[in-house]
Amino acid sequence: MRFLVARCRVDYVGRLTAHLPEATRAIMVKADGSVLIHADGGSYKPLNWMSPPCAIRVSPGEADDDVEVWTVENKAGETLVITIHEILHSSEHELGVDPGLVKDGVEAHLQALLAAQVERLGEGWRLLRREWPTAIGPVDLMCRDASGLAVAVEIKRRAEIDGVEQLTRYLDLLNRDPLLAPVRGILAAQEIKPQARVLAQDRGIECVVLDYDAMRGHDDPATRLF
Amino acid sequence: MRFLVARCRVDYVGRLTAHLPEATRAIMVKADGSVLIHADGGSYKPLNWMSPPCAIRVSPGEADDDVEVWTVENKAGETLVITIHEILHSSEHELGVDPGLVKDGVEAHLQALLAAQVERLGEGWRLLRREWPTAIGPVDLMCRDASGLAVAVEIKRRAEIDGVEQLTRYLDLLNRDPLLAPVRGILAAQEIKPQARVLAQDRGIECVVLDYDAMRGHDDPATRLF
DNA sequence: ACATCTATGTCGTAC
DNA sequence: GTACGACGTAGATGT
Incomplete structure (x- = not known):
């Protein structure tokens, strides 16, 4: 350098x-x-x-x-x-190759934590799978609620309007599948912007605020990412 | 420093x-x-x-x-x-205060150029105004085509899927206004991503690729931003 | 201060 | 290589 x-x-x-x-x-x-x-x-x-x-x-x-x-x-x-x-x-200056940065606390970690604690979304809920594949990309979490209905969950650190659009596209697609429909949507994030909340409500999408520290407190070390 | x-x-x-x-x-x-x-x-x-x-x-x-x-x-x-x-x-080291960067070629400039050359969108078109106000934000350009129909134009340097979503929201809103409806949409950009083009087509939104150099060649210095 | 939108975004990753 | 989403996004701009 x-x-x-x-x-x-x-x-x-x-x-x-x-x-x-x-x-x-x-x-x-x-x-x-x-x-x-x-x-x-x-x-x-x-x-x-x-x-x-x-x-x-x-x-x-x-x-x-x-x-x-x-x-x-x-x-x-x-x-x-x-x-x-x-x-x-x-x-x-001679610096050499850098060993690189080690991170924690990003969306992948939130997803891993919530996958292990889907009861935070509702009692009796089951996780079908993480990264549920669709033609337009993977849904973060696919669940079934206590009554057996399918729920698509989009996870963000900060949910903004484009997160609602993304989930809406997934729901449009998923609801065309007769084996799955009707599919509900949940937007789960550490922080949800007011405009995103309004748009979500308007489209019948439920918003859930995630408490990262509380979720980490209930963390099962066996499912930990890092 | x-x-x-x-x-x-x-x-x-x-x-x-x-x-x-x-x-x-x-x-x-x-x-x-x-x-x-x-x-x-x-x-x-x-x-x-x-x-x-x-x-x-x-x-x-x-x-x-x-x-x-x-x-x-x-x-x-x-x-x-x-x-x-x-x-x-x-x-x-002593550096002092920096006089700062002078830019050209960003979206604002594209908008100014296209506003002065709306005939690039179609013959006989008229500009109603730039930054047409709506409840959810300003539409970049509002025009009337040769037959007098309203057209909302969204301008991007690179149009991606979120640009289509944005224009769709504007069109939904604008088409509720009986004085304006029906309103068509045009996505105008220097570069349009394939997925954006597909989604736009699916929603009846026309795509126009802008040639920045050609537009600058026809530039009227009086309307120039810089 | 808050919310929204742009960016020479950059960066990782799946395809 | 291209496409797509996340980012400690940062930064500008309007309310």
Whole structure:
């Protein structure tokens, strides 16, 4: 990895056209050729960047006050032109391959927990299966309620309007299956946006708020994902 | 801005729990207190990070081979603990405030261009207005075709299935208005995903692919956004 | 502050 | 490789 601090202008031409006027910025060049241009603030997104894999060509500056011009191009034909006026810092570092991030607490985990605790949806409920296959994608959980009726459950960390649309498409399809119909729908999430709740209600879809900590408290270690 | 290269472990506890085992990584600390942990590859997203505003507390390491432990905490109570084993590089840089990025070619520009060239949708078409207000949000363009029928146009850079859903909701609503009904729908985009095209067709929504360069060629500078 | 929508989204994963 | 959904989505914009 190369890290430099330089006074520069930047021009991106690709999915859109964008320009950075001259200023002092941090430039990170990674081993895979990707380039990040960072300002001294503004969270993790760079002002401008080029995604790997890409090639960097360095040429001498044309104007008197240009030190060098970098042309970075990737496979998709997008280009990033960095015109460097002054290099204030430059260093090279060996990092090696990263062992990578270990995560917990995402939707897959919520699904595993709820699959093991379907009684949270209603007494006497049974799980038919997780990832119930349909032509337009898998339904997170397919259950039968105490009276034996089929229920499709869509699980989200935060349920928004598109989650309701997704479940609606599943229900439309599932209700055409005479072996399954009538199929009810449940939207289960840690957090349900008001608009999503309204739309769900309008379509006869029940909303259930999941308490992740409580569910983890009842967790059976044998069914744990991690 | 401070930039360092260090052998470190990282633990994030917040919206989820995540852990980075010991390895050599690049650490960027910005003026606003935000911290980015980068590997030597993998595009612009850091392996781990903390968004501003946040406070950094540095304490001596407890184990023999820990140089120091950074505890970064933000307003939301999320924490990032960086256990540093060895510092391989450290430098400090003054960048100043960045003038910021200038963009072109986004959806707003597409909308402005198409509004000025509604004849691309059909001969004799008229624009009623951009951002036609409805109870569930504005319709990008509302037009009348040559025969005087109303047409709602949804504009996207890349049209996917959610764009069809969005337009469908608008059409459902608009068709309840006796002054407007019947209202047709058009999905206009630089690129239309196959699934979106199929769903649109199924719902009687017409798809139009926009040629951005051709539209810009016919651009009237007076109506230009930038 | 809250809700909604866009993004050069990026990233993983199933097909 | 393409398509699709999740994301610690982040960021902008309007109420």
